[in-house]
Amino acid sequence: MTPNQPDSLFEEAQKAFDEEHFSHVINLLSGASLDKFEPKEKADLLYFLGVSLYQTGNVHKAMATFKKGLSLNHHHAPTLDALGNYFADEGKHHAAISRYRAATQANPSLWEPYYHWGYLLKKIGSPKAALRKFETVLSKNPNHVESYLHAGDCAFQLSRFEDALAYYATAVKKGGPTGDLLTRIGNTYSLLGDRKKAMTGYKQAIALDPMEGSGYENWGLLLHQQGKLKEAAAKYEEGLIHAPDSPTLLLRHGEVLLQMKKYKEAVLPLEKALKNFRRTDGRGVGASLDRHHRRLHLFPRRRETEIRG
DSSP, X not given: OOTHHHHHHHHHHHXXXXXXXXXXXXXXXXXXXXXXXXXXXXXXXXXXXXXXXHHTTOHHHHHHHHHHHHHHOTTOHHHHHHHHHHHHHTXXXXXXXXXXXXXHHXXXXXXXXXXXXXXXXXXXXXXXXXXHHHHHHHHHOTTOHHHHHHHHHHHHHXXXXXXXXXXXHHHHXXXXXXXXXXXXXXXXXXXXXXXXHHHHHHHHHHHHOTTOHHHHHHXXXXXXXXXXXXHHHHHHXXXXXXXXXXXXXXXXXXXXXXXXXXXXXXXXXXXXXXXXXXXTTOHHHHHHHHHHHHHHTTSOHHHHHHHHO
């Protein structure tokens, strides 16, 4: 082995890893001798290999590789972060947080463990703690668009709507607008009571991404709240063209039809919504749908005709 071979192998493996060519990383490193590398470089290579194995579904080999890397360097922050992600995926939240904390202590300048830690905290319903992690990410990486988005969501959940708008606006500035992001902005303005700006957000979201079902849903809901039932129903129907299986769109459509006393027409969207929510474990909304379903059976078919006539 010539002196330049280890350097060449490291550079090629790192390049392939950065470009997410995980199969190539595995081919490069699985049978390679790492004895000529320094312990730090060897730990880095084992991290590249472990993540690549994990990403290609070889979980057991990935865990063994991470453990081997940590035996060389107990404080290898990227490996600790990767183990945190593994435990988070497995639903072992305390173990995940323990690894994220260890990663941040091992290398406080690394922003990724703070991001993954914040993402997990947000997912398990701790928006205040999650927001602190995303703010830490942004202090280290001011251009990380996803952290602005998640920080905005956390601020929204904490009813800090002005702060949420500021985070969302920065996400748009740094990463460009998306239908999902513009819908979030519309939702925030709606809760601030600014219906005009909310409507603008929804219109922009749909114009940018006609497949953004939540834009139609929230636009329809805004019309619904204003008592514009016919317009709301039309907007829900438009959304269902693009997202025909959306349980919340189906629910909203069924609800507005009930208010319009179009009981027969309400049956199909509500029953379809109930089926979809049950399949996706829609709990509270599923209970609401059950209630609507029972209500529909209070009206015999001939009575529906009389009402509509």
